[in-house]
Amino acid sequence: MTPQAPPAAESPRRILTAMTIALVVAAVVLVVAVLPAEYGVDVTGAGRALGLLDLYAAEGAVTETLTAAPEGPVFSRNDGYSADARTFTLGAYGTLEFKYELDEGAAMIYDWTASDAVGFDFHTEPASNPDASESFEKGEASTGRGAYVAPYAGIHGWYWKNNTDHDVTITLTSAGFYSSGKLFVDGGPGEDVVLAGTR
């Protein structure tokens, strides 16, 4: 049996060649893939062709901070958010008023549905002068949906009247930056109501 010779050591020249090839490949990957995807630098145009610039743009969108402009369309607010749902029954020819207390600039969205057409009047009582009530929407309908931004502090909501000789049920759901609710039945004195949920 002939003893095997130990493997010959790589020559310094071959090691240098391998290192050079590795460096060139790494440089190509850096320029073609890493720079466009991570930093948005696309020297060769390959980043756009391969869609790598989109990765950079998406990453930027997630990390970028944008604060809502004071007069912009986003009403960012961290407190006083409430959601509410309730059902009222109006007796024959009965009337009812339900209003939320909103500060100036506070917003809410609402949706009400009645089991029969009712007269309605969306109006306000300004905190500074309750007599200076303003109506913003009035008519007869069996449903109403919308968004509202209070032009001033006060109570804001609906006057409904049943124009039939039978009971009518009204279901109201809403969400917004209101602090309390007030109910008036058949022109009687207002009573505070507990809202379903406030955060």
Place this chain on the structure above:
Amino acid sequence: MKRRLAIAVVIVLLLAAASARAHDEFRIIGTITAAQPAQIQVKSREGRMLSIKVNDETLVYRDNKKVARAELKAGRFVVVDALGDTIEDSLALEVRLVAALPK
């Protein structure tokens, strides 16, 4: 001249403030006890006696059809929508002649 102008401005502001004061809407349900050309007396279901003004603008309905104001007669059961600063000083916008409701 300036004084007159100032007085005029004050009058205009007072009128604007008066018009800004909104009237409340009231619904009165009950029986007419007396009817005159310019007002009707209604005994409400709660037992209150109320005088409500009527005029040419007051609409009177029966079965959702407009009828003459002369149909407002004593003994008729009505649903009145009126506007005013108080229920005692209100003007009828609409009066519906309806069947009496059970008490």
